[in-house]
Amino acid sequence: xxxxxxxxxxxxxxxxxxxxxxxxxxxxxxxxxxxxxxxxxxxxxxxxxxxxxxxxxxxxxxxxxxxxxxxxxxxxx
Amino acid sequence: xxxxxxxxxxxxxxxxxxxxxxxxxxxxxxxxxxxxxxxxxxxxxxxxxxxxxxxxxxxxxxxxxxxxxxxxxxxxxxxxxxxxxxxxxxxxxxxxxxxxxxxxxxxxxxxxxxxxxxxxxxxxxxxxxxxxxxxxxxxxxxxxxxxxxxxxxxxxxxxxxxxxxxxxxxxxxxxxxxxxxxxxxxxxxxxxxxxxxxxxxxx
Numbered sequence: 123x124x125x126x127x128x129x130x131x132x133x134x135x136x137x138x139x140x141x142x143x144x145x146x147x148x149x150x151x152x153x154x155x156x157x158x159x160x161x162x163x164x165x166x167x168x169x170x171x172x173x174x175x176x177x178x179x180x181x182x183x184x185x186x187x188x189x190x191x192x193x194x195x196x197x198x199x
Numbered sequence: 200x201x202x203x204x205x206x207x208x209x210x211x212x213x214x215x216x217x218x219x220x221x222x223x224x225x226x227x228x229x230x231x232x233x234x235x236x237x238x239x240x241x242x243x244x245x246x247x248x249x250x251x252x253x254x255x256x257x258x259x260x261x262x263x264x265x266x267x268x269x270x271x272x273x274x275x276x277x278x279x280x281x282x283x284x285x286x287x288x289x290x291x292x293x294x295x296x297x298x299x300x301x302x303x304x305x306x307x308x309x310x311x312x313x314x315x316x317x318x319x320x321x322x323x324x325x326x327x328x329x330x331x332x333x334x335x336x337x338x339x340x341x342x343x344x345x346x347x348x349x350x351x352x353x354x355x356x357x358x359x360x361x362x363x364x365x366x367x368x369x370x371x372x373x374x375x376x377x378x379x380x381x382x383x384x385x386x387x388x389x390x391x392x393x394x395x396x397x398x399x400x401x402x
Contacts (some may be wrong), residue, residue, distance in 0.1 A: 140314065158317040158392070171318055 126133045130178055132171045133193045134158065134187075140169050143189045152177055160197065172197070206232040208239060208263065209263065216241045224268065225276040232266045240264045249280050290395020293330040296322070298338035303344045303402045316347055323351040328360050329400070331392050334381070335365035343369075343377040352380040363388060 134140045147154045152173070159168040171199065173181055178194070185191060204227035208216035216232060216239040223230040227291065230242050238375040240256065243266050247254045251271035258264055266348075302311025303318050332355070341348050342364050350352050356362050362381030369383065393399060 137310070137313065141309065155320070155350075156316050158322045169313055169316060 126176060129197045130175050130181075131157075131160070131163075131174045131195050132181070132191055133163070133195065134170065135190060135192050137169055140192075142170060143171055143185055143191070145163050146160055146184055146188060147171070147173075147181065150181055151178075152184060154181070162197065164187070174184075202227070203231050203267075204253045206230060208232055208243075209235040209397040211239070212301075213238060213242060217246050220246060220268065221267075223278065224252070224274070228270045230268045234266065235262055236262050236273040237262075240266065242348060243268075246280060247277040247387065250274055250278060250310050293392065293395055294327070294398045294400075295392055295396040296329045296332045296400040296402070297393070298332065298334045298341060299336050299401065301340040305402050312347075315341070315402065319348045323354050328355060328358055331361045331363060331396075332381075333363045333365075333384075333389055333392060335374075335389065337368075339364050339372065340374070343374045344379045345377070346379070349379055357379055363392065365389065 132140075132143065134143065135170050144154070144156055154173045157172050157174055159166065159170045161173070163170075182194070204217045206216075208219055211219070216234050216283045220230060220232045220243050223232070226291040232325045234240050234243060244254060244256070247266070247268045251273055253269040255267040255272065256264055257267070285301075298315075300311070301315065302308055303314035304311050332352075340346065342352060342362065346352075352362060363384035364378060364381045366375070366385055368380060375383070
């Protein structure tokens with residue numbers, strides 16, 4: 123698998139927040155990927171946004187006060 | 200012992216050795232089935248067990264097995280027996296995934312776009328990859344520049360998954376020059392691939 127490096131994921135309370143966040147990140151040109159919430163975090167059919175740790179502060183700044191973020195977690199690989 | 204019915208099932212693939220053996224057993228008390236592979240041997244043994252028959256297997260040279268089957272007293276030819284081949288899902292034929300739309304499911308397009316991304320991300324991470332993925336109608340939009348799933352598709356392609364993209368569809372949407380992954384295909388290849396699929400998945 124290509125996913126050898128570690129990633130961070132942003133978890134949201136609802137899919138609509140994830141969509142809103144995705145739109146903002148796209149507009150800002152911040153690389154990210156919408157992925158299913160990893161099974162070990164939740165077995166719900168949810169989506170979250172994955173990004174590389176290096177841009178964490180930029181991502182946080184972009185979403186601050188715009189989207190309700192539940193949690194940002196580090197994904198172990 | 201009376202006449203033995205010989206079933207020569209060499210060169211035949213599942214489920215034929217089992218089907219032929221079962222037919223022969225319905226008409227004869229004693230059957231000898233000859234097979235040329237382990238899978239057929241196991242399948243015929245399973246059939247004999249299920250019907251309470253006595254069996255005796257002789258292994259011959261070249262991977263040939265002669266299976267001597269004798270009907271038991273309570274042989275019931277109407278007993279249910281599935282002649283399914285392999286275990287679990289189909290093991291023969293291509294594993295094909297068809298993308299008829301650029302979203303997953305119907306009802307809400309915004310949600311469908313989210314789901315298709317999650318679907319492809321998950322397929323790309325799965326151990327059992329599809330053999331072929333076919334894209335037509337708005338599905339072709341997933342394969343062109345600007346698509347959010349290009350990375351996953353490129354990864355799948357690099358791992359040997361064949362990606363067929365409907366040329367008529369690219370043409371209709373006027374995005375043929377933007378194709379970023381897979382090969383432009385036609386209805387002949389698409390129909391042939393779908394027809395020879397052992398499993399066809401449509402998200």
